[in-house]
Amino acid sequence: MSEANTLEIRHLRTVFHTRKGDLAAVNDVSLTVPKGKIVGIVGESGCGKSMTAMSVMQLVRKPGEIESGQILFRGEDLLQKTPGEMQKIRGDRISMIFQEPMTSLNPVYTVGHQVEEALRIHEHLSKEELHRRAVEIFEAVGIPEAEERLKSYPHQLSGGLRQRVMIGMAMICKPDLLIADEPTTALDVTIEAQILALMKKLRDENGTSILLITHNMGVVAKMCDFVYVMYAGRVMEQAEVFELFRNVQHPYTAGLLQSIPRIDHVVDRLYTIPGVVPNLLHLPAGCGFCTRCRYAQDRCYEELPELREIAPGHFIRCFSTNQELSGKEESHA
Amino acid sequence: MPESSKNVLLQASHLVKEFPVEGGKKGSAVHAVSDVSLTLFEGETLALVGESGCGKSTLGRLLIRLLPPTSGTVTYDGTDILALKERDFAPYRRQMQIIFQDPYASLDPRMNVTQIIEEPLRANGVGKTKAERQEKVFELMDLVGIPREYAKRYPHQFSGGQRQRIGIARAIALNPKLVVCDEPVSALDVSIQAQVLNLLRDLQQQKHMTYLFISHDLSVVRHISDRVAVMFLGKICEVGPTKDLYEHPLHPYTKFLLASVPNPDPTKRDENEVLLTGDIPSPVNPPSGCRFRTRCPFADAKCAEEEPAMQEVGERRFACHHPLT
Numbered sequence: 001m002s003e004a005n006t007l008e009i010r011h012l013r014t015v016f017h018t019r020k021g022d023l024a025a026v027n028d029v030s031l032t033v034p035k036g037k038i039v040g041i042v043g044e045s046g047c048g049k050s051m052t053a054m055s056v057m058q059l060v061r062k063p064g065e066i067e068s069g070q071i072l073f074r075g076e077d078l079l080q081k082t083p084g085e086m087q088k089i090r091g092d093r094i095s096m097i098f099q100e101p102m103t104s105l106n107p108v109y110t111v112g113h114q115v116e117e118a119l120r121i122h123e124h125l126s127k128e129e130l131h132r133r134a135v136e137i138f139e140a141v142g143i144p145e146a147e148e149r150l151k152s153y154p155h156q157l158s159g160g161l162r163q164r165v166m167i168g169m170a171m172i173c174k175p176d177l178l179i180a181d182e183p184t185t186a187l188d189v190t191i192e193a194q195i196l197a198l199m200k201k202l203r204d205e206n207g208t209s210i211l212l213i214t215h216n217m218g219v220v221a222k223m224c225d226f227v228y229v230m231y232a233g234r235v236m237e238q239a240e241v242f243e244l245f246r247n248v249q250h251p252y253t254a255g256l257l258q259s260i261p262r263i264d265h266v267v268d269r270l271y272t273i274p275g276v277v278p279n280l281l282h283l284p285a286g287c288g289f290c291t292r293c294r295y296a297q298d299r300c301y302e303e304l305p306e307l308r309e310i311a312p313g314h315f316i317r318c319f320s321t322n323q324e325l326s327g328k329e330e331s332h333a
Numbered sequence: 334m335p336e337s338s339k340n341v342l343l344q345a346s347h348l349v350k351e352f353p354v355e356g357g358k359k360g361s362a363v364h365a366v367s368d369v370s371l372t373l374f375e376g377e378t379l380a381l382v383g384e385s386g387c388g389k390s391t392l393g394r395l396l397i398r399l400l401p402p403t404s405g406t407v408t409y410d411g412t413d414i415l416a417l418k419e420r421d422f423a424p425y426r427r428q429m430q431i432i433f434q435d436p437y438a439s440l441d442p443r444m445n446v447t448q449i450i451e452e453p454l455r456a457n458g459v460g461k462t463k464a465e466r467q468e469k470v471f472e473l474m475d476l477v478g479i480p481r482e483y484a485k486r487y488p489h490q491f492s493g494g495q496r497q498r499i500g501i502a503r504a505i506a507l508n509p510k511l512v513v514c515d516e517p518v519s520a521l522d523v524s525i526q527a528q529v530l531n532l533l534r535d536l537q538q539q540k541h542m543t544y545l546f547i548s549h550d551l552s553v554v555r556h557i558s559d560r561v562a563v564m565f566l567g568k569i570c571e572v573g574p575t576k577d578l579y580e581h582p583l584h585p586y587t588k589f590l591l592a593s594v595p596n597p598d599p600t601k602r603d604e605n606e607v608l609l610t611g612d613i614p615s616p617v618n619p620p621s622g623c624r625f626r627t628r629c630p631f632a633d634a635k636c637a638e639e640e641p642a643m644q645e646v647g648e649r650r651f652a653c654h655h656p657l658t
Contacts, residue, residue, distance in 0.1 A: 044522040144611070158612045159385075188384035188549065190609045193593040197608060215523065218552075218595030222602060241599045259527035261556035263579070263594050264601075269534075270527040270556065276492050277522070 005072075006177050006209035007033040007056065012069035014048075014055045023280040025051040025064065027233035032226075033177065038203060038210040040224035040241075042217060044256075046277055048233040049213045053179045056211070057096055058086050074176060092122055095170035099182035101162035105154040111165050112150030118169045141168040141198060160191035167198060174206050181213045196223055217260055221245060229253045232278055232288030235307060239314035249310055249321040252289045287318070295325040339374040342511060342543050343396060346370050348405035350391050354617060363616050365391040366402070367567040370643070373511070378537065378544040380558035380575070382551060382590070384613055387564040389547050393513045396545065397429040398422065409511075427457055430504040434516035436496035440488040446499055447484045450474070453506045473502040476539075477532060494525035498532065505536060515547045530557060551594050555579055560648075563587045566616055566624040573649040583651040586625050623654065631655040 014026035026048045033039045041049040054060050056071055058078065071078040073094065078086065090096075098104050106114060115134045119125060125133065131150075138146035141164040154162055163183060170178055180199065184192035200223065203210055212223055220227055220241065227244050229237040229252065237250035248254045258271035275292040284290050290300040299319065307315045348369045351362040366388045373379055373396075381389045394400040396407055398414055407415050414425055433439035440449055450470045453459075460466035471481050477498040488496055497517060504512055514533065518526040534557065537544060548554050554561060555575060562572045563586065571584040582588040589609045611628050614620055623641050626632035633655075641652045 044524060160612055188613075189551065189593040190384065190589060191612070192595070193606070193608050194610075196595070197606075216595065217523075217597035221597045221599040222595040245597070245599050256523060257597060259524050260597055261527075261530070261552040263552045263555050263591065263596060266556060266576075270531055272527045272531060273524040276494065276525065 004035055005032050006035050006074060007031075007211065008070075008072040009052070009056065010070040010072065012052065012055055012071065013067045014051050014060055015065055015067045017063040017065065018281070021281055024067075024233050025280065026055060029069075029230070029233075029235055031228055031235070031238075033209045033211050034226075035176075035209055036203065036207045037225040038200075038212055038223050039226045039228070040212045040214060040220045041228045041230055042214055042220050043230035044215060044277055046232075046280065047230040049215075049230050050181055052230070053096070053181050053211060053213055056179060057090060057094065091118070091170075091175075092173045093175050094177045094179065095173075095175040096179040096181065097163070097166045097170050097183050099185050101159065101166045101186075102154060104166055105162060107154055110151055110153055111157065112152075115150070115165070115169055115172075118172055122173050137168040137172060138165075141165075141171070141202075142194070143168070158191075159187050160194060163187065163191075163195050164198065167195070167202070171202055171206070171208070175208060177209050177211065178202075179211045179213070182215070183212075184219065185215070192219075199223070217257060229256075232283060233280060234288055234317060235315075236289065236318070237314075237316045238307075239311075243311065243314050247311065247314065249314070249323065250316045250318050251293050251295055251322050251325060254322045254326075255294075295320070339377070341372055342375045342410065343373040344371075344408045345392075345396055346406050346408070348392065348395055348407070349403045350388070350395055350400065351403045357617070361617060364567050364619055365616060366395060367619070369405075369564075369567075369569055371396075371562060371569065371572070373543055373545060375510075375543055376537075376541055377559045378546050378557055380546045380548060380554040380561045381564060382548055382554050382561060383564035384549060384590075386566075386613060386616060388567040388616070389564050390515055392564070393431070393515055393545055393547050397431065397511065397513055398426070399431065427507045428510045429513070430507070430509040430511070431513040431515060432497075432500055432504045432517045434519050436493050436500055436520060437488075439500055440496055442488050445485050445487050446470075446474070446479065449488075449499060450502045450506055453503060457507055459507065469506070470502075473506055476505070476536065477502045492525070493521050494529060497521065497529050501529075501532065501536070505540065505542070508540060509542065511543045511545070513545045513547065516549070517546075518553060519548070519550065526553070533557070551591060563590065566614060566619055568624055568652065569643075569650075570625065570653065571649070571651040573651075577649065581657075583646075583649060583656045584625075584653045585629050585631055585655070585657060588657060623652075 009029060009031040012026055012029045013024060016023050016025055029052055043049045055066050060066060112134055115137060116130045119130055119133055134150055135146045138149060143149050143161060143164050184195050202208060224241045227241050228235050231252050237253045248257060255273040259273060273292055278291055284301055286301045286303050287305055290296040305317050305319050307317045309315050310321055348366055350366040351364055354361045369392060383389045395402045406413055409425060447470050450473050451466050454466050454469060460469050474481055479498050518529050546558055558575050561575050561578050563570045565586050571587050609628050614627055620627050622638050623636040626636040635654050641654045643650050643652045
């Protein structure tokens with residue numbers, strides 16, 4: 001463990017004990033967030049991306065349980081911390097923002113009250129200083145008429161402003177790590193662009209590392225330095241962002257990218273990945289994607305492919321590369 | 334295809350919809366749709382795009398008389414459909430259907446697939462016997478790709494994509510001419526979204542339907558639509574053929590909207606991108622003059638005083654004092 005990495009997740013496994021059996025929402029996931037970098041986890045609903053984040057925060061509720069693995073935060077394993085120690089780390093060294101800021105803010109207090117409350121927990125300040133800091137925080141995240149806005153209740157603010165309040169609160173203690181779970185999914189595009197720009201600015205100014213969870217490949221391409229693509233609880237492909245988009249090699253990632261309509265060019269018919277995301281209770285013994293993979297062979301149903309490096313820093317969990325597979329298909333045709 | 338050679342299916346003129354604000358000041362209202370005129374041509378897909386609260390869903394409902402407008406007219410196939418009595422409107426209603434965004438909320442959880450798809454058939458007296466209707470339901474299930482053996486299943490037993498397919502089967506059961514698709518793929522995962530978009534396009538070609546496609550997703554709109562109308566705060570800013578409008582937007586709002594969409598290509602990152610500042614103004618107190626002026630970098634005194642009129646250049650229409658060139 002070097003100080004160069006803010007977060008290192010090693011072989012994390014988070015399981016839900018349901019009446020129908022155990023399901024692994026996060027299955028042997030390893031992931032690194034280097035200091036000052038933005039790392040994306042991308043995938044569709046149920047792929048385990050949010051549960052990975054919740055595991056880091058240790059906010060997994062029963063019947064869920066972190067079964068094994070290590071979560072090294074600045075070299076220390078968070079899974080060895082007591083609840084009290086974890087409480088101190090949350091909000092101070094690691095902050096999290098969510099998709100729907102309305103549900104994370106208390107509707108019966110003004111946002112100013114809530115920001116000051118968060119400040120009070122971490123810093124000993126007089127009433128006047130608290131207020132002054134709250135105004136500063138609002139201004140830092142680009143909330144206009146900060147003085148006035150502090151007196152607003154959450155419902156009086158737009159979705160974009162609420163998300164700015166959340167980011168402001170998350171950044172109070174200049175955390176080492178910000179976990180953002182679909183932070184712009186509920187927002188309109190022009191507001192999304194503002195919030196993403198704000199997150200980048202805060203990263204540049206404070207050197208905060210960001211773990212960004214999203215389903216949107218556009219957001220990944222715009223924001224991230226490194227990307228992990230998850231499917232059915234596992235990492236399917238991981239690479240530096242330019243490498244991934246230039247040289248996508250897992251059939252799932254390739255299919256996902258092909259199925260997105262593009263704003264800058266038009267295809268007659270969209271590529272589709274057949275079928276639906278598998279039930280985590282009834283996963284195939286082999287590769288989780290085999291039931292939907294157009295290239296799947298017998299081996300894929302029986303044997304789980306290991307993550308393997310196909311180019312420097314570029315890993316895929318597949319027996320073949322997409323290039324080999326699609327090439328084979330063309331020569332058959 | 335030049336506009337003159339296309340048949341007009343529906344024409345909306347000066348539509349206005351105001352919702353009174355409960356408990357608000359006397360006379361205060363949400364100006365959801367303000368003086369909108371729009372033409373739908375037979376067989377086309379016209380997309381209505383804009384951010385939340387711009388009035389696009391309200392406009393979609395006004396066009397098919399699911400909501401009464403405060404003022405204005407809607408002419409469908411030459412008939413003023415707002416002037417008709419409910420009974421006389423019934424045959425037109427069959428021709429206009431709607432697909433909703435949330436496939437979880439738009440299907441009755443206590444009805445099985447057959448009952449859901451059969452409902453419009455029964456209500457309109459299509460199919461005399463139960464067996465006849467069941468056969469029709471099976472045909473519709475085939476069309477949208479729901480296996481026949483699922484006919485007795487309930488909505489909760491399906492995934493989001495399958496539910497949307499059921500909603501589509503219900504909407505096309507009566508062979509409508511016009512379908513309002515209100516954010517039909519927004520709640521779906523990308524891999525499922527592509528399946529449903531392809532289905533909508535196939536059905537349109539088979540059944541020669543006209544779509545009003547309401548969406549906030551500009552990439553989806555680029556893919557599916559022939560023409561686009563951009564709305565901002567209850568007004569249409571710009572209308573035009575999709576390719577033209579995307580490649581050469583005339584209204585500043587259109588340009589910023591398009592530029593805000595994150596492109597799934599990291600080489601297209603723009604570190605110096607120009608962002609729209611501020612939020613969408615309140616539709617209760619819209620700005621004077623041009624409604625976009627409070628966010629527009631080109632706005633001047635004229636924009637505050639005078640509302641820009643809709644101008645026409647070829648197949649393009651726009652309302653702006655300082656159009657882009």
